[in-house]
Every structure is written in structure tokens, then in C-alpha cells.
Amino acid sequence: MSKIIYLDNAATTQLDENVFEEMKPYFVEHYGNPSSVYSVASESKKAIDIARERVANSIGAEVSEIYFTNGGTESDNWAIKGIAENYVNKGKHIITTKIEHHAVLHTCEYLEKQGYEITYLNVDEDGLINIEELEKSIRPDTILISIMFANNEIGTIEPIKEIGEIAKKHNIIFHTDAVQAFGHVPIHVNEMNIDLLSASGHKVNGPKGIGFLYIRKNIKLKSFIHGGAQERQRRAGTENVPGIVGLGAAAKIACDNMEERAKHLIKQRDYLMEQIEKNVDYIRLNGHRTKRLPNNVNFCFRFIEGESLLISLDMEGICASSGSACTSGSLDPSHVLLAIGLPHEIAHGSLRLTLSHNTTKEELDFVVEQLKDIVNRLRAMSPLYED
Amino acid sequence: MSKIIYLDNAATTQLDENVFEEMKPYFVEHYGNPSSVYSVASESKKAIDIARERVANSIGAEVSEIYFTNGGTESDNWAIKGIAENYVNKGKHIITTKIEHHAVLHTCEYLEKQGYEITYLNVDEDGLINIEELEKSIRPDTILISIMFANNEIGTIEPIKEIGEIAKKHNIIFHTDAVQAFGHVPIHVNEMNIDLLSASGHKVNGPKGIGFLYIRKNIKLKSFIHGGAQERQRRAGTENVPGIVGLGAAAKIACDNMEERAKHLIKQRDYLMEQIEKNVDYIRLNGHRTKRLPNNVNFCFRFIEGESLLISLDMEGICASSGSACTSGSLDPSHVLLAIGLPHEIAHGSLRLTLSHNTTKEELDFVVEQLKDIVNRLRAMSPLYED
Amino acid sequence: MYTEKVMDHFKNPRNMGEIEDASGIGTVGNAKCGDIMRVFLKIEGDVIEDVKFKTFGCGAAVATSSMATELVKGKTVKEAMAVTNKAVMEALDGLPPVKVHCSLLAEEAIHAALWDYAQKHNIEIDGLKEPKADIGEHDSFEEI
Amino acid sequence: MYTEKVMDHFKNPRNMGEIEDASGIGTVGNAKCGDIMRVFLKIEGDVIEDVKFKTFGCGAAVATSSMATELVKGKTVKEAMAVTNKAVMEALDGLPPVKVHCSLLAEEAIHAALWDYAQKHNIEIDGLKEPKADIGEHDSFEEI
């Protein structure tokens, strides 16, 4: 394996060198606890303020509406459990979709055990929810709509603005898991009527172990992690200063370069899709062809099992994924692919290639070439394939 | 302010240069998601395995009993809420103390609102719990004893082994918040009959934003943060690889050097206590004189308010604290000092000086000298002080 | 966390001390934090000729004591009544939100001293009310 | 995540393919993961003269198919019956815990092919039971 071609940027991204440079002083040098009184700690405090402002700017929020967390998963847990708990007097009904990330789905399943009722909206064959179905599923006791901004497996971008309008019209709180969208597509919490938004640092060339939850100022959301008075008494625990600094830096870089990068990525993405479709048969594009993340390509290859495909690509130095990384411990086919209507054995043979802004055309050509060979080899091995 | 004398190591510590060196490769170079299939990710996976082993070794646990979290606060929340939820059929009674960190106390208060009953054990004037009172407070519906290993403000070390024996005898789960003790005093979960143990990286010269929860293997503890299958399906969220590596490295360094450092620190600590007692009057040592953390010194200075003292020390380049850093947003006098029987206005004038293994005798001498002057100045200003 | 002005007044508090033959003395305590402030006034004619304070309190308490006494010194009683905690805060270039209540301590201590003076001299001061035992009620610290 | 041996058998699977005039063919599916394996046996006398497989499954499934067929090749039927999934895993230097069930697929596929052979030739093989529709029940993946 000479060169690595990393096409799994939806799982995690490489930390940007410049982001790391910004983080560095806060490890050994400015290590003060930002909650302390003495002036040494003010370095950390100032750094957090700057990061919070950068993050707020990146989604059109106010600084006081940004709460740092440990990552997208914590943000999702906090938002959903927090609203469930706080608005239980209004009702116990939550609307979400069948294609959410496990951070949302498993949280909802947990709430079901606590007596909440969850409506899991269907999606069409491209992974889009139906706005009418959403509106019809609203009940007097609905307290929350939680719909992801963009799907992590198939890249489909949901009609967030329309969802926000429906939520607003019915006076229901709207949370969106924007872990995959943040830094990749424009987000404006006010224009989109988003009340709560989850995001994670390591998906936008920021550090791992840091994320944030945007909480619109009128929303009552109690603590999920109890303890000290950090984050305006809403999220306890000594602040991860370097992490926060890194998240702020990554948010800024991602937003400053978003337009340019997206344009480039979409070109690359469409080229890759085209080449795969030209060179391999018995395949199916997963996710919407245009309403999709600029860096996401996802295909099913019939008669082939995903892990074999991944290992074979890995042997050629290509990092890809089948379903999401965090489900790799599980053996079930992706719930997202089942939700867009794929039968079990086809859902098993999916491949997700997620590009970075540094991915080159040469790399993509190499991937297509390898993919062609590997698919042929595995199909020859498959009892399902008759040629 | 020429030189900084940092005596607030209970709030947070400086990241060890060597720890940072071990972390570095996992930021930009080995950034793979450890849950991924491809071999590039195995670097992260291996690094996590090593860190987990180091942490396990440091408390005499098995590797499979260590679960990485975002910090001490999350560990405390998880342990207590998790047991409360899982063992609710057995009962709703929890025993803790009046001097726990807010991460434990506020979690218990949250549970009280959910209908749990909490017994807050008293402590004596040194901050020690009474074993007999503990045993008497056990009821048939007691599901958890949560008592801190060592107190973060006054440094008192609780009789953990005796508590563990009582818990075992009555077949009750025993959690200890060891955030201040971990890496500073010997911990052995089996010898001490500890079932759950919380610790945090940044208190032992490790990174911020990482900690762990030890969960004895027979303990049923469900997820607190729901989502992906990380940490053996018990703690979801993409792993903070550099953080985990740093925690492992810090744990190893702390444990390898514990004996030597503790010996040195105790000498320094006792010297500082002696010098303060010799040079300033109307003071009171808080916490047990010998059953205390090797690096903790805590005094009350009568007629003086804590913040004024801190700011004055800060003006001389000395970083110290009054109560815990995370309560600095609050105006209440320390609940710990009230619990050891101090009246309100005396509790207000406390000073915590927590040493590092790098603190020198010269620094301590300078601190004592400054402290003397500052106390005199502030007392001259105090309407409570008549000389 | 504090402005330079606050730090200056904390470091070099103006008018710190006592006045032996004070015309009025006021002591107030803050229910919120337990801190205490005492103000001594020397009033001649209608003018505050001298003022001193003693404070057991946080940095903001010390600084606002210092600034408030500066602001009333040499003023008439009526002018002194116009020195609100807001005016003191502004003169200090502001205080952090959790410290706003500390500035009330200074205002109330001066009012209490004026009340003491008025009682002793049997006069009435426009707008002055009997000081409460503490000033914890009308603080503006916002809890989330 | 896989041992070198597993990777070797995945990369260069032994006995991959079909046998046109097989004495017995067995196809099994794994309820746990939906994967499928088919084994072709060529038995002469009592000896497995040739064996081939086709697998739709994960890396472990391919590698265990390859190793299992290697282990039974040239063996008597009785000897082949002794080739358990444990033996296959050992020969591969182990599998990760979540992949143990994949090795069962190989064992069951061989048993299914032997069953097919026995049915066709109307013989009975000691210890051989009729294959189940799937093998999902007795997997050893531990869920927490």
C-alpha cells in the first residue's frame, strides 16, 4: 500500500494543520481553567469567546445561543432528551424520520421506553421526507420535530426551510442534526426557523471530542450533564479549551471557503458518480442526485457484500465505508438503505465514498479502476451472481 | 507580573509535555475513525487499546472495565443516573455526602426531582464521613452509595476501603468520584471494593475534555449518551483519539511517579501549612491535617473575603482559588466549608493552594510573604476586623 | 474579568478607613453573598466634607465602595442622592453581570449613612427611605 | 481487525468456484447478517476429492469458506465432520468476537452439502443433522 486515498470524510476528517496550529498554545502554555478568577485564566476565557463567536457567525446565531458539547452525539442526546423532559406537560409526542443517525434514533428509542411516542417519518426512494406527511403527523401533544439536515450515509439534504416553516406555523420546537451539513452547506438558523442544531468538530476538519448545540434563546432546555456552572450553567464540566478553539477555527475556515469548496466538490462528486455508472453495471445510486451533500457518493453494488468490498478497497489503499462507521460493530444492513426501499441483500452491498476538498481527479480515476476489478472479482465469488 | 506561580492544580493542571508528544500524531497524521474497517484506522484503534490498558493498570482494573468519557462530570452523571435508572425496581434511595463535587450533588438533586430519595451524609470538622452513620443510613431500598475519594476543596481523603467493605457487606453498589485522587494516591478497585469510579484527564497533567468511568464487570449500567456502538455499545460518539491517548499517557506517568511525587509534595505541603500558620493569625486549616491529598492546602482567613484575596494574589502573579473553580460563577459560600461547620462569613474567606510536583520551596516562600501583606491590607479594610 | 478602572480602585481604594466623629454611619449587608460595607459621612452644612468606607467583600465591592465615596465627596446631600449604583458602575467602565448586585451595596451603604445622619439631626432627605436590613431583594443577577 | 491468515485467505481464496457434477451441494444463509454461502463437494468412495465454494459475505465469511474447504479437502467424510468452526477459526489464528458467527456459516455449509450427498446416496452420516434454514440461533455474538 503506497499511497492512501481517504474517501471516508463523512466518518471523520483530517484535522486541518492551521486549526491544529491555533489549538497548540492551549495545551501546555495557556492551560488555565477558564472559570478561574486570576488573569492567567483569561487567555483561555478569551479564546473560548472568540471560538463561540466564530461558531455563532457560521450559522447566523447569537453568541449566547452556542453551547459547547463533547460532540454531535451529546448534542443530539441533550436536545432531544432535554425537550422531552422540559415539555412533558405539553405532551409526549416527537416526530423524527426513519433515516436519522443512531444518536437520534437510539435516543428516541430510549424515550419510547420512558413512555414517549415517536413518529418515524418515511422517506421516498431518494431519502427525502414528505412535507405533507410531516404536517399530518403533527398532533396537539407534539413537542418536538427532529429531522436531520443532511443524511450521513446517502447525503440527501432534507427540505429544512420548509420543515422550519411547518414547525413554526404549528408552534413546535424544531431540532436538526446538522453534523454532516455544518460547514458544508449554508445554514442560517433564523431564516430556516431552526430552534436547536447539533454539530460536531471532527466532521469539518476540526478536532474530535468537541461539538456544539445551538439553542434558540427562548427555548427552555435544562442541563443534560449536571455539575459546575460552565456554559452559562447549562453544560457542566471543565471546558475543553483546545477543542473549543479548534472547533471555532474549523468553523471559520469551513465557512470562509464553503462556496469555493462546494463548487469544486460537486464537480468532483458528479464526475465520480458518472465514472462509476459508466464502468460498473448492476448498481444503484443511493440518495438524491442533486439535493445531496457536495462530497457524498453512495452506490449499491448488487450481489456483493459491503465489508468484502471495503477490505478489498483497503488493500489498494482506498478508505471507504459501507453504512456509517459507528454501525460497523453491528451486522444489520443500514436502516437508511432499508428506509429508501432497498431489499436486505442489496442494502448489504453499499459503498459510501465521501470526498474532501483535497481529493484529486487522479485519485478518483484510480478508485474507479480498482472498483471495477474488485466488483468483478467479488461477483465471481458470489453465489447470487450468474453471468 | 513577571513570573507566574500556579497553585491551582486542583482546578486544572498543565498538560505534561511528554503527554502532548504522545498525543500529537493522532491529530493530523493518524486521524482515522477507530470504528472503521480499513487498516489506516487501526492506528487509532491500537492507540486506544494501549491507553485503555494503561488506565486499567493504574487502578487495578481489567481493560474491559474502562469506558472513556468526556470528563469527570460526565462520568459522575453517567454512574449515578445510570444506576438510578437501572436499579429503580430495587429502590430509589441513594446515599452520598454533603461535600461532594457539584457534578455529584447536582445530579442527585436532579434525581430528587424525579422522585429519588437522597441521604446526604454529614462530615466531621475535618471533612470525614462517619462509617457508623453510613451503615445506619442504609435501607432495604438503597441502590447506591456515592462517596468521593478525596475532596476537591479541602483535600480530605475519605475512608474508601471501609466504605467499600460496608457496601459489599450490604450488597450495595459503590461509586466513588476519584477525580482529585486519581494519579495522586494509590487506588485499587478490587482491594477497595469499588464498583464504579470517575476520573478526569486534566487533573493529572493530561488533556481537558477526556475522562473515564470504571464499571465493574458485573454491574448493569445502561448508556447515558445514546447513539453509535462505540465503547462496547455503552458510550456513543466518535472517540476522541488524541484525548484518549493523552489520558492513557498521563495515567501512566502519574502512577509510575506517584510514590516519589507524593513524598515530595507532602513535604512541600506541610512546609507551606507550617509557614502560613507561623506568619498569619486568625486562620483555620480546613480539611484533615494528614488524611489529605499530598498537594492540597486550604485555610480560612477571618475577616477577609475570598475573591479579594484571590485578586490580590493574582496581582502578585499567584494563581489560587477559593472554593472550586466551577462555582466561581456562584456567590454562595462553599457548601464544603459549611458542611465542616464554618459559619457563613468565615467560609467566605477561604483560600485553596494546590501544588504541583514542580512547585519549588522558593515559590512557597514568596507566596507566604505576599499572603502576609495581603491579609494585613484586606483586614485593615474590613469592617469586621478590630485590631 | 474586571475593567482596568475596577482593578485600579481595588488596588488603591480611595477613602478607605473610618471617620471618628462621623455625622452618619451606615452598615449594610448583602443577603445574596453575605458581604458587608460600612460608610462614614462627615457632613457640614449640606455638604459631604468627608467620606470613608470599610468593606468586607469581593473585588467589585471594594472598587464600588471606593468609586461611590469618590463620587459623593464634596457633593451636597441632594447631589449625593443622585449617585446611583448605575452611575458608579458607569464610572468604573462596567461590571460583569454577576457583580451588579455588589454595586448596590455601595449605594445602599451611602443611603444608610445619610439616613443615620438624618435621624440624628432630625431632618428629612428627599427620596431617602429607611434602609432595609439587607439589599438582597432587588439585585439583578440573572439565574438561568 | 483481521489476522494475516484471514487476510491471506480473503485475498487469495482457496477452492473458490463451482463443481459441475458435485456429489453434494449445500447452501446456507445467516439470519444474523443475511450472508450466504454455497459449498460443492465431490466425494469419491468416502473421501472428499474436491470441494469448492461461493460466498456472499464479509471478509471473515470468505476467509472461513476458504480455510474450511482447505481443511476438509482430501479428508474422509468422518474426518470432515470433525472440522468445526472452532477448528477453522484456530487455523485462521482467530476472528474478532463479532465475527465468530461467520465461521459457523462455513461449518454449516459443509454440513449442508454433506447432508445433500447423504440424501442423494441414501446414507447416514454419524452426527449429521438436517440443516436448518439458517444458522442465526446458535451464534455467539455477545450483546451488551
Ligand SMILES: Cc1ncc(COP(=O)(O)O)c(C=O)c1O
Ligand atoms: C448525522 C450524524 N449525527 C450525529 C453524529 C455523531 O457525531 P459524533 O460522532 O461527533 O458524536 C454523526 C457522526 O458520527 C452523524 O453523521
Ligand SMILES: Cc1ncc(COP(=O)(O)O)c(C=O)c1O
Ligand atoms: C471531585 C471532582 N469531581 C468532579 C469534577 C469534574 O471534573 P471535570 O471538570 O473534568 O468534568 C471535579 C473537577 O472539576 C472534581 O474536583
Ligand code: FES
Ligand atoms: S460578591 Fe458580595 S459584594 Fe460582590
Ligand code: FES
Ligand atoms: S457478517 Fe455475515 S458472514 Fe460475516
